Structures are given as structure tokens and as C-alpha cells.
Amino acid sequence: MLARQTLGRIASQPAVLGAAPSGARNMATLREIELRLKSVRNIEKITKSMKMIASTKLTKAQRAMEAAKEYGSANSELFQHAPAQEAGKRKLFVVISSDKGLCGGIHSSVSKATRRVFADPASGIDAESPIMIVGDKSKAQLSRALPENLTLTFNQIGRDVPTFADAAGVADLIVKSGVEYDSVAIVYNQFVSAISYESNIVEVETENALKESPGFKAYEMEDDVTKDLAEFSLANAIYSALVEGYACEISARRNAMDNASKNASDMIGSLTMKYNRGRQAAITNELVDIITGASAL
Known part of the structure; x- marks a missing residue:
């Protein structure tokens, strides 16, 4: 009898010194799943809150975008009635992005x-054409691909709906930077709908190009008039691009947070099922141990 009890104690001990009991693995796994469930639920709360905030901002951004489009259409009408001669190959690229993330591929767009324009030989631009960037996100991306072309960057613009004062400040710094260029190409995200956008490039003529335009040569104007008109046209185009890019960013952030909330909900369901299965398995093992012990007695 004593030998049988001793043999039972030896069999119940772990095979390796310091090893966990047989039920400890299930307990640890359940604890890990429980902690992960709690973490995913917290993430779901955050993403849902960010989606609600973005949805509220989107209406305001769309109203501002509709008003700002009038500035861009005024520029298009001006250049349409007074077309300039063919511009040179050295273009100034003004890339419009923002400082914030969590909005999908809005900045990489x-x-x-x-990068496609610089890599395309058919574009005919100078490989050393300068690039100026609004926003830290695109700055980080283009600084790796085209570091030699970066000349000026702006940040802290677009934290709220951009104003014409923001665009005028950017245009003023561009004019005063002393960078030489034949024309300006503004790269921004064009708002298509609440769920889609696409990158677009709009051309803005410089002061010299306007002076050489046949439409402007027909009139006698002072030099200051053409200079002021060129600066105002640049500010108009930047303002329109900033506001439209802001609307695209808010829309993309809302869609990104909606997708993140759905993914978190699916993960919560999967983890809950896994936790319940593990818990049922642990209870079954305990019942088997109790029944086995009772049968042995």
C-alpha cells in the first residue's frame, strides 16, 4: 500500500524539475487571451472615437473645399484666356500633404x-528640378527617394481647415526663397467622393511666363501688376490644393478608422471564441481529474 502511494506521488510530479503542471499551460494561455481581448477592445474604442471625430470634421472640410474650389477655377480661367508660351524644363514641384498619419495611403499617393514624374523620361523635366513639401509625412518619404531635390519644407499647416492666410504664407516663402524655376507644378490629392481620391498635378505660370504670354502682351501693364498677379495666382492654387487635400485626408482617416474598427470587432469575436473553447477545455480537464480521483477512492 505504501509503495503504491509513493508510486502515485512520483507519477503526479513533473517529469522535469521546475516544469509547470499540466494545467498551467491552459491557464497561461487563457490569461494571455484575456489580456489580448482587453487590449483589442480598448483599440476598438479608440478607433470608433476617431471615426466619429473624422465624420464630424468631414462635413466642415467639404464645405470649405467647395468654397476654395472657386479660387482654383479662377486660376484655370485666367490661364485659359491668357495661355503662356511653352515653359522650360525646370519645374518647381510643391507637394501637398500633412503632418498627421492614421489616414491610409493619402500621403504616399x-x-x-x-516620383513617377521624375522617373518618366517622357515628362521632359530637369532631373534637378526643386521640390518643396507641405507636411512632414511626404517629406519623410521623398527625402529617401529624392533627397537632392528637396529645397524647402513646411509643417504645422492643415491642423485645422487651411485658410487663405496659410496659402499666402507658403506662396510668399516660395517667392522669397530664391529658387529658380520656369513653372510651378502643385501635386495634391483630388477629392472624388467620400470614399475615393486620386493624385493630381496642376500647373501654375510664373511672372516671366505671364509677361511673355500673347494675351498679356496685348495690354500695357506695369511690372508690379504682373508680379502681384503671379503671386496671387500661386496663392490661389496652393489654397485650393490645401483645402481639397485636407478634405481627402479627413475622408481617408474616417475610412481607415472604420476599417480598423471592423477588424478589431472581428478579432474580438475570434479571440472570444478561442477563450471560451480554452475555458471549456480547462473545466473538462478538471472534471476528468475529479471523476478519476473519485473512482479511485
């Missing part, structure tokens, strides 16, 4: 569009 304009960065890819810029």
Missing part, C-alpha cells in the same frame, strides 16, 4: 505621383 502624392509622393508616388511625384
